[in-house]
Amino acid sequence: MVRAAHLIYTGGKDATRCMGQVKRRRAISQTRHNQERCLLSEENSAPTTTETPWQYVRSSDFAAPSGTVQQTVRTGLTGFWESLRRRDGDDESVFEPIDNLHALPDLLLRRTVPLLDDTAAGNALRACLQPWLDRDNDEQPAVVVLGPPHTGGQEALRAWQAERGWRLIEPPTPEQILAQDLDWLEALADSDGRPWVLPALEKLYLRHTSGLALVRTLFDRLWRHEYPHGVIGCDSWAWSYLRYVWQGRMPQTYALQAFDRERLAMWIAGSVQGGGRKRFVFRQADDGAYVLPPDLEPDAGKTHKSSRFLEELAVYSHGNPGVSATIWRQSLQAEADIQVEPPDEESTAQVTIWVTPWERVKHPMLPSTLPRREMTMVLHTLLLHGGLSTEILPQLLPLSTNEIMQTMVTLQSAGLVDAGDDCWRVSALGYPVVRQVLKEDGYLIDSF
Amino acid sequence: MDLSVSLPEFIKPLDQGALLEIILIVGVAVAVVVISQHLLPWLAERLHGRNRLYVLATVPVVRLVALVVALWLIVPLVIEPSFENFVALLGALGIMLGFALKDYVSSLVAGIVALYEMPYRLGDWIEIDGAYGEVRRIGMRTVDIMTPDATTVSIPHLKMWTSAIYNGNDGSPLLMCVVNFFLQPDHDGRYVKQVLHDVALTSVYVRIDEPVIIVASELPWGTKYQLKAYPIDARDQFDFTTDLTLRGKEQLAQHGIAFAAAPAIADARVAL
Numbered sequence: 160m161v162r163a164a165h166l167i168y169t170g171g172k173d174a175t176r177c178m179g180q181v182k183r184r185r186a187i188s189q190t191r192h193n194q195e196r197c198l199l200s201e202e203n204s205a206p207t208t209t210e211t212p213w214q215y216v217r218s219s220d221f222a223a224p225s226g227t228v229q230q231t232v233r234t235g236l237t238g239f240w241e242s243l244r245r246r247d248g249d250d251e252s253v254f255e256p257i258d259n260l261h262a263l264p265d266l267l268l269r270r271t272v273p274l275l276d277d278t279a280a281g282n283a284l285r286a287c288l289q290p291w292l293d294r295d296n297d298e299q300p301a302v303v304v305l306g307p308p309h310t311g312g313q314e315a316l317r318a319w320q321a322e323r324g325w326r327l328i329e330p331p332t333p334e335q336i337l338a339q340d341l342d343w344l345e346a347l348a349d350s351d352g353r354p355w356v357l358p359a360l361e362k363l364y365l366r367h368t369s370g371l372a373l374v375r376t377l378f379d380r381l382w383r384h385e386y387p388h389g390v391i392g393c394d395s396w397a398w399s400y401l402r403y404v405w406q407g408r409m410p411q412t413y414a415l416q417a418f419d420r421e422r423l424a425m426w427i428a429g430s431v432q433g434g435g436r437k438r439f440v441f442r443q444a445d446d447g448a449y450v451l452p453p454d455l456e457p458d459a460g461k462t463h464k465s466s467r468f469l470e471e472l473a474v475y476s477h478g479n480p481g482v483s484a485t486i487w488r489q490s491l492q493a494e495a496d497i498q499v500e501p502p503d504e505e506s507t508a509q510v511t512i513w514v515t516p517w518e519r520v521k522h523p524m525l526p527s528t529l530p531r532r533e534m535t536m537v538l539h540t541l542l543l544h545g546g547l548s549t550e551i552l553p554q555l556l557p558l559s560t561n562e563i564m565q566t567m568v569t570l571q572s573a574g575l576v577d578a579g580d581d582c583w584r585v586s587a588l589g590y591p592v593v594r595q596v597l598k599e600d601g602y603l604i605d606s607f
Numbered sequence: 608m609d610l611s612v613s614l615p616e617f618i619k620p621l622d623q624g625a626l627l628e629i630i631l632i633v634g635v636a637v638a639v640v641v642i643s644q645h646l647l648p649w650l651a652e653r654l655h656g657r658n659r660l661y662v663l664a665t666v667p668v669v670r671l672v673a674l675v676v677a678l679w680l681i682v683p684l685v686i687e688p689s690f691e692n693f694v695a696l697l698g699a700l701g702i703m704l705g706f707a708l709k710d711y712v713s714s715l716v717a718g719i720v721a722l723y724e725m726p727y728r729l730g731d732w733i734e735i736d737g738a739y740g741e742v743r744r745i746g747m748r749t750v751d752i753m754t755p756d757a758t759t760v761s762i763p764h765l766k767m768w769t770s771a772i773y774n775g776n777d778g779s780p781l782l783m784c785v786v787n788f789f790l791q792p793d794h795d796g797r798y799v800k801q802v803l804h805d806v807a808l809t810s811v812y813v814r815i816d817e818p819v820i821i822v823a824s825e826l827p828w829g830t831k832y833q834l835k836a837y838p839i840d841a842r843d844q845f846d847f848t849t850d851l852t853l854r855g856k857e858q859l860a861q862h863g864i865a866f867a868a869a870p871a872i873a874d875a876r877v878a879l
Contacts, residue, residue, distance in 0.1 A: 366811075532840070599654075600840070
């Protein structure tokens with residue numbers, strides 16, 4: 160990420176640009192501070208990089224992007240107005256079309272939408288966990304890496320596991336969980352003391368009276384040092400619930416730092432550089448304001464009007480990179496005659512990608528065709544388990560199979576849940592809305 | 608001989624303009640009250656949790672404010688605004704109300720007292736004289752509650768002076784639910800306690816960040832367990848207790864724990 164490092168220290172004449180750089184330097188400084196805290200607190204000085212937006216911190220150091228008062232008021236009023244209207248989202252597309260602009264072709268989408276980078280996240284995880292690895296693990300037989308949905312936490316942990324060659328512990332089946340099959344835990348034991356990685360703790364329990372024994376026994380045996388040391392990945396929602404299931408001591412937890420505006424800009428700018436020399440400029444469709452900070456735009460040095468799109472996006476998505484990338488993807492548009500030829504090494508043409516103004520971005524809503532309580536209890540159950548299959552849902556909910564399927568289909572039509580591999584999950588687009596609804600209704604939510 | 612009845616001296620003769628003004632004030636006050644009594648509950652039903660209760664709590668306040676403002680504007684139009692005149696007016700009203708409308712006025716006064724003492728608010732779950740339900744309307748004279756059987760019970764505010772008022776959630780969304788289990792005494796109590804705790808912990812209705820409490824007590828014919836927990840929304844209390852009861856019974860039966868039935872059998876024999 161040499162380019163990003165160069166951009167950070169490039170001087171500028173324009174005052175706005177300077178201010179942007181100051182903010183970014185502050186962000187980088189904060190990043191360094193957090194990383195240093197993560198390292199120094201563990202009495203270690205493992206090398207780290209500041210050029211990547213991926214950074215793991217202690218979960219207590221997680222800082223969700225906060226909006227301005229204006230944003231908060233607008234969000235609140237919008238939500239209130241939408242709740243009054245009680246519209247059904249079935250007949251609405253996610254975004255309103257803008258005149259003379261069209262959805263981006265797939266080829267351009269692939270080059271302009273950042274992907275969750277398992278390798279970079281794995282490297283960040285290594286930097287954060289190195290102090291724990293370097294010292295005696297008796298005090299902490301395991302650490303937990305928390306990740307909200309759609310942040311790719313499990314994939315990052317698998318990448319890290321593959322790099323280190325630790326044993327990968329796949330979760331038990333739901334039948335094993337409900338049967339309270341404690342023999343499954345023997346997979347963690349190893350006569351040679353080889354460490355292990357359990358990437359999905361949320362798949363080790365079910366919110367069922369017979370579904371808690373396995374995870375309780377795991378924690379009990381961990382603190383009795385019956386297993387070699389290991390790293391546990393866990394969905395942030397499941398962790399919130401498990402804190403009440405296991406009343407004993409909990410392992411140290413780490414989490415991916417939130418993607419604020421600066422990290423989002425760095426991530427997007429870094430991603431679109433990947434294909435050829437064709438330069439992309441991201442401008443807001445209504446007023447032409449530049450979406451990426453000016454010094455991350457190709458024609459840096461000129462006076463720019465800056466857009467607040469990324470700031471709004473970061474606040475709305477709670478710093479969740481997966482959610483941000485999905486909304487970013489949906490908001491990109493281009494003129495009809497845009498050239499979509501493959502990257503040409505010789506071409507240095509500038510391509511303008513138009514970004515839907517944040518005010519015109521429409522989000523999925525909870526449908527009004529079904530009782531709200533039924534929908535929220537289903538959504539909450541899905542989040543607590545990181546997704547569930549159709550077969551297991553009736554065992555966890557006081558609803559019939561028909562009622563559950565009707566709810567699922569309705570929520571899917573509204574864009575709030577996705578179905579894949581016979582597993583229902585809250586969608587990336589729907590996640591911020593669902594989280595807000597569950598929070599308003601008094602459900603247990605995660606800390607991220 | 609002059610037989611015409613003269614008005615008391617402190618009452619102003621009403622001209623057409625003053626009369627229209629009074630009608631206008633009364634009309635606006637009534638409109639504000641009626642609109643607030645429909646609009647605010649409608650608004651509240653679209654909100655959830657604490658926000659719903661906050662909006663509901665404003666309904667009687669808006670009505671009281673409208674009433675006071677209307678009186679404040681009307682009285683100077685009807686009487687000469689002097690201390691003596693007010694004393695005379697209040698005295699006459701006191702005698703009239705004291706004899707004729709004592710209970711009615713007592714309920715009205717209790718209704719005003721209820722606004723600042725707040726023994727019940729809209730959205731609260733209360734029990735007065737054996738009637739249990741959610742407060743749906745606080746009128747000038749009565750409080751209306753909706754029972755779990757969808758029956759509306761109108762209770763005069765007057766009851767506030769003499770009856771105990773049980774308020775389950777007291778203006779907050781937190782309402783403790785209690786489910787009883789009666790078991791035969793020969794069982795492992797610690798195990799039962801763990802099972803019941805997990806039954807509450809795994810309910811989709813439970814407010815998990817509030818404590819789950821289990822109280823056991825020994826009775827001559829068995830052991831009584833009380834499972835106490837909070838639902839996410841007070842309106843879910845019956846779904847919640849049903850869920851706890853059914854799953855609790857299922858789990859206890861699965862673990863071979865027998866339920867006590869002796870009192871019911873004894874009662875049946877007595878009846879025969």
